[in-house]
Amino acid sequence: MTIPKRLFDFYLDSSIHVALSCYALVRMTQHMFQIEDSQHMPNFAFFGTIVGYNFVKYDALARTKKINMGSHLIAIAVLSFIAFIGAAISFYKLERITQVVSIAFLALTLLYTLPFFPNTRNARNWTGIKIYIVSLCWVGVTLMLPVLDSGINLTSDFYWKCLQRFLLLFVLITIFEIIDLKNDDPNLQTVPQKMGVKRTKIIGIILLIIFYFLEFLKLKIEISQLIVNVVLVITLALFLWFANENRSKYYTSFWAESIPIFWFLVVLFVDRI
Structure with a gap:
């Protein structure tokens, strides 16, 4: 090595x-x-x-x-x-x-x-x-x-963001569960074990669509964030759709794990435009 x-x-x-x-x-x-x-x-x-x-x-x-x-x-x-x-x-x-x-x-x-x-x-x-x-x-x-920790007031934006973040992470983890399908104990009853890989991917896409449109429920809608979230949703959807049991461990442990980093870098880039 x-x-x-x-x-x-x-x-x-x-x-x-x-x-x-x-x-x-x-x-x-x-x-x-x-x-x-x-x-x-x-x-x-x-x-x-x-x-x-x-x-x-x-x-x-x-x-x-x-x-x-x-x-x-x-x-x-x-x-x-x-x-x-x-x-x-x-x-x-x-x-x-x-x-x-x-x-x-x-x-x-x-x-x-x-x-x-x-x-x-x-x-x-x-x-x-x-x-x-x-x-x-x-x-x-x-x-x-x-x-x-910031001490700011908790408005409805906070709760919508919590739901958005949960959906985002849920979809991201399903990619790992699809890749690990061959190795996971059947008794774990992971999402792809219960729903099947194809249904899991469809559900994931639906959750990403919900994630995106929840942004419109914020008190203050920012166009830049809507643009960034489009990039995020498309990227994550592609990773989910092309996930399968035969992918290398690097597909998840590096590339899929990089999506939050990529999201933040896109935000920095958009802010500088």
Whole structure:
């Protein structure tokens, strides 16, 4: 394996890329609600995502001793520890209400990962619920926390944005579920397992259309955001439509995960025009 490929795989396996996606969504929220460009909330989301995702991915394997702590995993563990320190420092700078709510989402993440009750599986393996927990956690971290931390008044725009963000993340996760269809336990009852791949794609397209038209329910409609959302919807719809079980892992772990980053970059580009 070449050094560039090893570095790229480490970048993906250590959750840096997904953390950048989370960071981009927080910055999108700051942009949408015209929140002061403070870095402690985006940094908390970035570092916290690295810690949370690596915990979710590797905790169960480590506890069951199904993985050996080679140099690759040791490096991920060291990075996660550094990220934990970064998340703790950023957490300290958050408002008290934001800290309380973030702890609630941490508890939900732990519920998702750890079996708290004897003879039961963790929430990650509860039938049909995985996609809703993940989507809710992402809405909480990338939208609810930044808005709460800013102290701005919660208008109807906030609730419409929460619904939009949930739909966006729901569709994005269905791409992962389609790609993982061959490997997922049938008892998980993921959306494509229950509905079939074709129906899942059609439902996803419908949800993206709803996502787009919810923008018109805002108190203040911005033409630039409507243009940006068209680009987002088309991009995500194409990724969803061409997803299949035979796609490379990079289709989701890099390209699909890049969509929130791409969305934010498009916003920056449009703002400069």
